[in-house]
Amino acid sequence: MTQPLTPAGAVWPPLLVDSWTDTRETLHMMTQIVGKVQMACTPLVNQWWNVAFELSARGIRTNTMSAEGRAFDAEFDFVAEELVLRTSDGLRAAVALRPRPIAEFYAEFRSALVHMEIYVDIQAAPNEVENPIPFAEDTTHHAYDSDAVRIFWQQLVQADRVLNLWRAGFAGKASPVQIWWGGLDMACTLFSGREAPPHPGGAPHCPKWVNLEAYNRQCASGGFWPGGSGEGVFYAYCYPQPDGYSDRPAGPDGAHWDKSLGEFVLPYEVVTQSQDPDATVLHFLQSTYEAAADLANWDRRLFDVNPARLDPEIKAANRNRI
Template sequence: MKNQIQLPSLPYKENVQKKMTLHLFLQIIGKIRLKMTPRKNHWWYITEYVETRGFTTGPIPYNSGADQFDIAINVQDHQLEVKTSQGDFEHFPLNDKLTVADFYKNLKEILNKLNIAVSIVDKPFDLNIDKPFSKITEYHHYDKKYTKDLWRSMLWIGNVFKEFSGRFYGKSCPVQLYWHSFDLVVTRFNGNEAPPMPAEARLSDKDAYSHECISFGFWAGDENVPEPAFYSYTYPSPEGIDKEEISPKSAEWIESNGSPMALLKYEALLKSENPRKDLLDFLESTYQAGAKKANWDIEKFRVPELEKL
């Protein structure tokens, strides 16, 4: 079967500054969502989404809940957009002259104009940048091609993740983009509480991993894995999981933060005759490995057949 999708190449090393610029933009709009959205378990209320026009916060309540707005990075027209349920629409262009400081300032001006009052912790999270967004001028590398290529890939990946997610009858999160680490994720839960994390662990980790889970994701590369890749891990990590066979053949087990993590490099899908099948095989085989070794009730979580309507 021939490759039915032409996935774009997403080299990491050549695009570090482009990726970081986009990441910082997403952190700014993500922090606005975090500040204004009612809490939900496992930090699901702070996430962003990959959708038709680009990357979006989804709806955010304001005006005491009487209205909503959303913020989107529109990769079709390469502009930052703010839309409200009042019918307002404001935007500004995105280009390689726009610094992170400019982005932050322009967005604050739009929100003020729309009478949307919000104050955020205006520093990057977990990116080794110790200055406020308003002072970050060294990153001004928004790149139209790279951003659109990454979005196109994530759009396809997100749809495959949704197909995979639909096979599970237990609690699972939406397919969502975590802006702190810039990875697209879907996670399954079995309902059991996880062992308490150490007292010194981050509050964010304690909330994210309050229950046993198997998580699946994609990210565009970092210093540890300097290329785009898919991953899966089981929490808590069961003994011997890395001895389980996973698919496709190019997938492997690596160590991440002291525990086994399954890895499938994006490059392998670029060479595949059927990337959708290979990705679904990776997701299913890593789920089976984690569920088996962690003693999940696999049959209970299998989706039953629906009656024909």
């Protein structure tokens, strides 16, 4: 797989995890509320692809959802500092993103849905977190530092771009680059096409059947998580984990196996301090994928492709078109 140089205009902004913990946890609860609506208003797609968010040019957005024959969506607009709701028959509502208790945000969000005649039942408490508080009772999470959120979003802008470059080098089944509200992380997952043994579960306050669906096929995943220590980490793991996986090289200097997480990690600050951040992340993602694929005997002749294979033809076809 080729590793292009980081574009000159790409900015990888720093953001210490400890500097926005309260805001991150509040934003996490906001995304869980909206994510549960998306889960209820979309059909199940393999490995829960229907419930994840995607990056937008303004922030984070849902998929298109459906209610009573109408389409609607939601977008966390971090530029205008509002959660925007839109329907296919022209209705629009907005919920401000500002410091206030989650209980208040949840009540206003529900009112906005009712105003738009969208009625949906959700399990109104978070998953995959310790000590979950029902949204309607949550006065603990109330911080919102808009500057920190926008920096986080710009981190996602760069992570999304590089994860898509990595995904483009794989010709098999692969997920889109997705933002998962369960852990507030961004990830892309590659699949071998084989079945996997039942996943044992383990995420806090998350039913076992969730992971049984998520990991019912052999896979290798890479992503970015704004938690832990420092400035967050890029991570990589596979399921099921073949013998010797954790002992394989993880690519660039600074990448290593984290026993507590059970994953390979590459600290975000190692990326930003490197001469070519894109190449550093791609080296990590590709090295860990190759470790998983080789040890589990994936047929890489079918999967590995050069994402730049048609660049000359594409450039020639588009020359002087605009």
